[in-house]
Amino acid sequence: MPEMNMVGAINDALRHEMRKDPRVLVMGEDVGKVGGVFRVTQGLFEEFGEDRVIDTPLSEGGIIGTAIGMALYGLVPVPEIQFADFIYPAFDQIVSELAKMRYRSGGEYASKIVIRSPVGGGIRGGHYHSQSPEALFIHTAGLKVVCPSNPYDAKGLLLASIRDPDPVLFFEPKRVYRAAKGDVPEGDYTVELGKAAVTRPGKHVTVIAWGAMLYEALAAADEAAKQGVECEVLDLRTLWPVDIDAIVASVKKTGRVVVVHEAPKTCGFGAELVALINEKAFVHLEAPPIRVAGFDTPFPYSLEMEYLPLAHRILPAVLDTARF
Amino acid sequence: MVATVTPLRTLDAPLADERVVALYKHMVLARALDERLVHLQKEGKLASHLSAIGEEATIFGGIAALREQDWVFHYGREAGGALFRGMPLASYLSHVFGSSGDGGKGRQMPGTFASRAARFASASAPIGTQITHAVGFAWAAKLKKDDVVALSCFGEGATSSGDFHTGLNFAGVFKAPVVFLCRNNGWAISVPAERQTAASSFWLKGIAYGVPGVAVDGNDLFAVHKAVAAAVQRAARGEGATLIEATTSRKTDPVARVKEHLEARHLWSEKDDAEHASRVRAELDVALALAQSEPLPPRESMFDDVYRSVPWHLHEEREELQKCPK
Structure with a gap:
């Protein structure tokens, strides 16, 4: 079993699921050619191309709003918000649209997306690269919120999140992105959501x-x-x-x-x-x-x-x- | 959601006579429905109603230009168009009264319905949010190489929202097959168009996004149809989005204009009109009575569809509600 850090484990989960499920795509700011500012999506652009690893305009509201539309069409977008501190321009789309789509349509429509975003402090990021906004989304009916602490859980929880029928906010503790290391199985496994x-x-x-x-x-x-x-x-x-x-x-x-x-x-x-x-x-x-x-x-x-x-x-x- | 692809039908062709008659009949139905619902609201029997009176030409001209596989991202005033595209009247009225027959299970205010049968997405009350959904939906169709176009409907007030900017920007960058149909009636509740923009018109906002803009007379069914059909065709060719500003005015009645057109071509008569009005009245009498007599959704249903399965905390809250006397 290879040892990985969190970045590698999340990358492995994305690559695994994108190979397995053609509906899954990654989108966000700098996620494509450069592989993300934390390199979480590194190599995915080369393997899956620009239609599935999409560098978007610098607009969180646009990333989430269009991801919702893509999900309505039947794709499974995994948008990245570069830092959770920048999620607020997308707050209306997450709270008013994403979280309520299944409920307000009586189950006729659902918009299944997984929003990945690094959270937390301790990296000298100041006001806007350090916050932990989980409570805002836990307070919003219709969302699931996940935050792994180690590479094994990160891969297993991300695969479970992508396969879950509901929208998930997947918060990644950036302070331990590279510091947390551990054995991560190759291939397929999930860590069940809702289990401590x-x-x-x-x-x-x-x-x-x-x-x-x-x-x-x-x-x-x-x-x-x-x-x-x-x-x-x-x-x-x-x-x-x-x-x-x-x-x-x-x-x-x-x-x-x-x-x-x-x-x-x-x-x-x-x-x-x-x-x-x-x-x-x-x-x-x-x-x-x-x-x-x-x-x-x-x-x-x-x-x-x-x-x-x-x-x-x-x-x-x-x-x-x-x-x- | 798998799109079925059918050949282009309405594109290029002007509206056939029988289609104009069908559209006119639905415009009359939409007008009568609006009048009845406005009346019920004034009587206090309906919490609210978003009327489309005077905007029928824009709504039906846009809808009529779509192909079967195309989708509509509406914001609450397009019910007539949904009925034209196959949403059952009974479903719409159950939605209006929030009763047990509502596909949305009585969870939203009148107007913000969803209908897969009519290929209408789910609307909400925040202004402009559906614009980016339409772009993402159309973009996804393009990524899957499906021939599907999304029609994004909004009022001129929505052009002040961030989602308008974002939606047009993304549509421009990714050449999404989407048609933006802006209905400019000059007013967003109490605020005039001059307070939405200092620009001389709304269509020209497309230029900044690399999205061509078109202005049409929003009271003219044929003009709107032509503009939207051309935009659908352009999108279907892979050339990207178009922004259409349809300006409506109270100076003429868009429904009466279609009637005059039909009468001048001897496709419709006063007798036809009286008979149709009478049929519509009878249909609405029955449908409205039925919808108003329907019970509310069962209270336990409040906890369904928040998630696909009911989690532990909602189980507990449902039990809490069930212990309360009705």
Whole structure:
């Protein structure tokens, strides 16, 4: 089994599915000849040509709007938004059109597309190359939201996303694009949407994370273990529909929970997770659920490592929760 | 969605007499339907209605220029055209009243219907968003080497939206086989055309995108048909998109103009007109009564079609609703 990084695994998934399914095409800014600004689509233009790996005008609204039309015709576009921070010009198309197409037509039409986009900070990207907008799309009925943390999941989840009947936002944690490495099977396999993974089993505190912050949660868990606190780290993988059973099962075991995410705390996905835990596992809780999140400021440039919920911020939250 | 390809039919040929008669009959139906629905709205029996009164020549001229395999991306005022292309009247009226017979399951306001039978895409209320869908759809047909053209309908107000710019830009760059049909009636709700653009007309906006622009009298069925048919033909030849500005005016009645044309050619008489009006009245009486007597969709159906399968959280919410007394 070859070792790959996230970039290679996502590239492998796209290449695999494009060979298998002639309806699948890639479109976006710089995805063609140059292979994407992160090189995720490298080599696809040479193999599949300009009709299936399409360099588009610089217009996110146009990329998503035309992708919706292509999907209505029966193609399966996998548009790339170069950075999730630039997704807002397409917000109307995603929220008003993509998410509602099946519902508003009573099931007569569906627009199946997978929007790939890098998210997250820690790459010195400042306000506009660092944000994590997942909550906006989780809040929108009709969309599925996925965020892998490792190459194996990235390939398996992307193949599952492309084959899923519903529109998917596939957020790629760019900070670990090349840092996260692992064995990735050749050929076909999928990782089922809607299933979390227990990345580290433990009995004292449940730590819920995804994407690049999973590694911070694991680092915090290592430190906590030295102080006698065993964390169970859950990697959500699919953010929506979330694997509520896995969360409840873990919280029932530990009675204590810390949710970690890069996006600002207020109305972030952590708020929804804590509410769900309160609704479904309140009697099992031994301590108030805690969120460790990005601060409620725009994403800062110079101080990004102070902004992000890194291990040194997660650890005290874990210990406080354990000792509550 | 697999397009069936049929040979070019209406292209080049002027409208045959029997087709003009068929169009006129549908224009009369569309006018009568609009009048009845406007009346029902004023009576409070209908939440809203997007009337197309006075714009029938543009709507029917555009629709009549399409071939069977072509598609329409509409925005809510083209119901008459959908009926002409095969949407059953009963389906449309069930949609208008949001009742259980609505293919859209009562989820959208009147006008924003979808009809696969008529090859009408699904409309929404945000202005201009359907323009890029039409471009993507037509572009996909071109990529698959299918002979399919998309007709994108919008009002002059939509030319101020970002999607108009985006749609024309993409259509120009990728030579998408799409026809942009802009109905300029001079007003977007309360705002006059001079507040939409400082340009002297809307058709010339195409120039900036490499998309030829054409201006026609939007009250003239034949002029609109000719312009759209030429644009469809151009698109089908692989030469790309056309922007057509059809200016409508209240100075003449576009339906009466077709009637005069038919009468002058002895294809239609006052007697025919009275008989047809009477048939339309009877048909609408029955269809409207039926649609108004239909029940609303079952409340549990609210949770269907958000996703193809109902996920856990919507199962829970459906159970929550079912526990509430009706």
